[in-house]
Amino acid sequence: MKDIPAWPGRHLLPGSDNFKYFALKTVLRGVVEFECRDQREYDLWTQGVSRLLSIAAEKNSRQKF
Known part of the structure; x- marks a missing residue:
């Protein structure tokens, strides 16, 4: 999930104008x-998470055969 709004009160922190947010929707949490x-930092994290999800999906599809 992208374009998550800033957490309440975060605008009060120095440098918070540059903060970026994203979220993952999980079954358990x-x-x-x-x-x-x-x-x-946002690009690094979102690209890394995307890569991990792709690897997991690829492994799951191989195990079904």
């Missing part, structure tokens, strides 16, 4: 939100 300090 529901929605888990993440806060990144800037666009670079």
Whole structure:
């Protein structure tokens, strides 16, 4: 999930104008939100999570055959 709004009160922190947020929806924990300090950190995390999900999906599809 992208474009998650800032957490309440985060606008009070120095540098919070650059903060970025994303979330993962899980079966066990529901929605888990993440806060990144800037666009670079956001890109690093979201690309890494996307890659891990792709690897897991590929492994699951191989095990079904």
